[in-house]
Each structure stands twice: as structure tokens, then as C-alpha cells.
Amino acid sequence: MFFPEAARRRPLCVVAPRTVGEVASVMRIATATGARVTVRGGGLSSNCVADGAVMLDLSQHLNAARPDGDRGVVAGGATMATLLGALAPAGRAVPIGVVDNTGLGMATRGGIGPLTRSLGLTVDHLAGVELVLPSGDVVHLSERSTGEEGDLWWAVRGCAPSVGVVTSATFRTHEIGPVWVDRAVVGPDALATYFRVAPELPRSTTMSAVLGHTPLSPVEPVLFLYTACSSRRDEDVRRAGAATSAVIAAAGSSPLYRAETTGHYPAELPEFAIPGASGAEPAPIRLPHPGDGPRGSFFGKATFTGPALDDAVADALADRIRAAPTKACRIDFQHTGGALADADDSATAFWGRTGEWSIPLNAIWDAPHDSEACTAWARDTVRALAAHSIGVYNVELRPGLPETEAETRAAYGGNLTGLRTIQRRYDPTGVLAPPL
Numbered sequence: 001m002f003f004p005e006a007a008r009r010r011p012l013c014v015v016a017p018r019t020v021g022e023v024a025s026v027m028r029i030a031t032a033t034g035a036r037v038t039v040r041g042g043g044l045s046s047n048c049v050a051d052g053a054v055m056l057d058l059s060q061h062l063n064a065a066r067p068d069g070d071r072g073v074v075a076g077g078a079t080m081a082t083l084l085g086a087l088a089p090a091g092r093a094v095p096i097g098v099v100d101n102t103g104l105g106m107a108t109r110g111g112i113g114p115l116t117r118s119l120g121l122t123v124d125h126l127a128g129v130e131l132v133l134p135s136g137d138v139v140h141l142s143e144r145s146t147g148e149e150g151d152l153w154w155a156v157r158g159c160a161p162s163v164g165v166v167t168s169a170t171f172r173t174h175e176i177g178p179v180w181v182d183r184a185v186v187g188p189d190a191l192a193t194y195f196r197v198a199p200e201l202p203r204s205t206t207m208s209a210v211l212g213h214t215p216l217s218p219v220e221p222v223l224f225l226y227t228a229c230s231s232r233r234d235e236d237v238r239r240a241g242a243a244t245s246a247v248i249a250a251a252g253s254s255p256l257y258r259a260e261t262t263g264h265y266p267a268e269l270p271e272f273a274i275p276g277a278s279g280a281e282p283a284p285i286r287l288p289h290p291g292d293g294p295r296g297s298f299f300g301k302a303t304f305t306g307p308a309l310d311d312a313v314a315d316a317l318a319d320r321i322r323a324a325p326t327k328a329c330r331i332d333f334q335h336t337g338g339a340l341a342d343a344d345d346s347a348t349a350f351w352g353r354t355g356e357w358s359i360p361l362n363a364i365w366d367a368p369h370d371s372e373a374c375t376a377w378a379r380d381t382v383r384a385l386a387a388h389s390i391g392v393y394n395v396e397l398r399p400g401l402p403e404t405e406a407e408t409r410a411a412y413g414g415n416l417t418g419l420r421t422i423q424r425r426y427d428p429t430g431v432l433a434p435p436l
Contacts (some may be wrong), residue, residue: 016060028136042103085148110159117338158349186251192314193250203338204231214328215277302393304355325373328364399434
């Protein structure tokens with residue numbers, strides 16, 4: 001599977017290694033010849049393919065996962081779904097993002113989902129990696145790494161694709177019980193109340209949301225609430241439900257949809273997407289295969305904000321979703337805070353620990369003539385959040401755009417200088433694409 005934009009690109013060649021030794025050979029040859037290399041794992045990143053670069057496709061053969069006591073070991077081309085499937089018989093899991101078809105590119109750069117508030121990022125559970133450097137050398141990194149390898153261990157936890165190819169990773173796992181989820185669809189005027197209610201919730205509860213469109217409301221956009229509580233205490237579940245009800249009350253009318261469910265994480269939880277006509281469950285997110293024919297386009301931004309989003313921001317964002325060029329465009333509010341801040345920004349390469357929300361702005365369209373309007377909409381919507389932005393989620397960085405340099409500084413903040421020093425040390429000719 002490929003990210004839609006990546007599927008339109010033309011790599012120099014595609015190499016599907018069967019062993020770590022073959023990965024090392026590719027990197028040595030690329031360094032010697034001056035070729036660029038991109039890495040395809042899960043295929044969700046737009047940067048897994050680049051025109052004129054060698055695409056190292058780990059997904060063909062290096063795609064297994066296995067439990068190892070209270071840890072999980074996953075090969076470089078496997079998805080988080082593969083890892084979670086291997087852990088499920090033992091009742092263990094790793095917190096992941098909002099979809100399970102992401103690979104180690106996402107897992108080593110962040111991983112924000114319904115358990116971030118209680119357990120932290122996916123990358124916070126990284127216990128060790130096998131990393132192939134641009135030189136072809138293979139290193140094994142963990143909390144025991146020191147010296148220059150200690151620097152690499154710091155860098156791979158937040159910026160792994162910029163320093164090497166991760167061919168294997170080990171994650172700490174958790175016993176995760178059933179998660180209770182309360183979903184509701186209301187009018188966008190309730191957004192300001194949502195901004196006030198969500199930060200007051202305990203770590204066991206996350207209240208994420210989406211501004212977007214649904215056949216449930218053919219004309220006006222809606223606010224979709226997704227409240228997830230991982231606590232087994234009845235009082236915590238009641239408090240989570242009351243928070244959802246408080247936002248619904250602010251809408252001034254009955255919800256267009258509301259449903260509660262309890263299931264095992266993540267396979268039995270509903271999708272983080274707005275229900276369709278008559279409350280139909282949204283289809284799981286699946287990426288297209290090459291050759292599937294016409295496909296849509298996507299242009300995304302993602303900014304971190306603190307908890308103090310106010311009425312003015314709520315009004316501005318409600319206006320932005322009403323102005324979206326297509327009804328597929330959406331603004332997500334992935335609720336963080338809590339355990340995200342248990343580590344300092346400088347403890348790993350990941351930057352944005354003080355955030356209360358990660359807000360992806362997703363411009364999506366089918367018709368080519370909507371391209372300019374949709375990309376402009378995403379950029380303008382970012383500007384509506386500028387006064388509250390504390391950073392950019394690095395997974396949405398795109399090379400070659402006018403804003404790339406500024407977004408890179410925002411994505412890595414005070415860690416950027418150190419990351420660039422490490423990247424120059426191990427990849428002085430810029431084999432890994434794109435460079436920081």
C-alpha cells in the first residue's frame with residue numbers, strides 16, 4: 001500500500017531486500033555512487049518514494065513481528081497491525097496512532113492516538129533498534145548506548161528516517177483492558193466548549209474530535225466527538241460520558257448521532273472518522289495499491305497547540321471548515337497532554353511535549369482542478385492556529401515547499417541543531433532523502 005502522493009512518483013529503482021545484510025549493501029552502494037535512498041515500510045508516508053531515488057522496500061520480506069516476554073519485536077517493513085496481532089494472544093499491546101497500517105516511520109517519529117494521554121507516544125515505548133547507517137554499518141541501539149551511539153539512540157526516538165534505516169525495533173508493551181468509547185455528532189458551534197472541557201479530563205480519558213462533513217448533515221459541517229476511556233473504574237467512565245454530554249449541550253440541539261461501545265484496543269474500537277448516513281460505520285482507512293487506477297489527492301499539515309484554545313479560534317476554525325473546497329476536507333483534534341509531557345522535549349528527538357492537541361489539517365480532493373484551492377485552504381487554516389501553535393508534528397513535513405524550512409524548525413525546535421550535527425556525521429553526502 002502507498003500514500004496517494006507517493007504512488008504518483010517514479011523512483012530510480014525499487015529494491016526489496018530479504019536480509020539486513022542486503023539493506024547494508026544497498027546503503028554502501030548508494031553512498032559510494034551518490035544515489036538518494038527512501039525507505040518504504042508501512043507505506044503511509046508521502047516521503048517513502050521520491051522521483052529519481054532508490055526506494056528500499058522493506059515491506060516485501062522484512063515484515064514479521066513476534067512477542068518476546070513483555071516486549072514486542074517487529075521488522076522494519078511491518079505495520080503496527082502486524083505487531084499488535086503478534087501481541088494479542090498474550091493480551092498485550094503498544095499504544096499506536098489513530099490507524100494501525102502505519103509502519104516504523106511513524107512509530108519512531110511519534111505515534112499519537114487514543115492512549116497517548118494515558119501511556120504516551122508509540123516512540124516512548126521504543127526499547128531498542130537495529131539501525132543500518134548510510135555507510136552500511138549496522139548498529140544496535142538501546143538505553144544502554146553511550147557515546148556516539150548514545151547520540152544515535154537519542155536521534156532515532158523522534159527522527160529515525162533521517163539517520164538510518166531501522167531494520168528491527170523492540171517495544172515495551174502493556175496489558176491493556178477494554179476501552180470504553182463514546183461518539184457523538186453535533187454542530188460546529190460546540191467547538192469552543194469542547195476546547196474548555198477536554199483539557200480538564202484525567203489521563204485515563206482522551207476526547208478527540210473532527211470538524212468535517214457527513215451525510216447526517218447534508219449542508220452544514222459537524223463536530224464529531226470521540227471520547228475514549230481506558231480506566232476500569234465506573235466513576236471515570238461516568239465522568240467521560242458527562243464530558244461528552246457537556247459538549248453536546250453546548251450545541252443547543254439533540255446530537256445527530258451518539259453511540260457507546262466497549263472493546264479491546266485497538267481492533268475492536270471504532271474508526272476515528274465521522275459516521276455516515278443513518279449512522280453507518282465509516283470504512284477503515286486503507287491505502288491504494290499501485291495500479292488501482294484513479295485516486296484522490298491529499299495535502300496535510302499538523303500543528304501542536306497548548307490547552308488555551310479560545311472562542312476566537314473555535315469561530316475561526318468553524319469558518320475554515322465551512323470554506324473547505326471539498327467535503328472530504330477535515331480538521332482533526334487529536335487530544336494529547338497527560339503522559340506526553342512526562343518526558344522533556346530534549347529527552348528524545350521528538351519535539352512538542354507540552355502540547356494539548358495535535359491538529360492535522362487534511363485537504364482531500366478528487367478532481368485535479370481542486371488542487372490549488374485545497375492546498376491554499378490547508379495553508380490558510382494553519383495560519384488561523386498560528387497564535388497558539390507550539391510546534392509542527394514532524395510526520396507531516398514535506399520537502400521542497402516554500403514553508404519546509406520554517407516547518408522543520410517548528411517540528412524539531414531546540415533539538416534541530418543537534419539532529420543536523422548527527423545527520424552530517426553519519427550521512428554527509430545526503431543519501432537519505434529528504435535531509436533535515
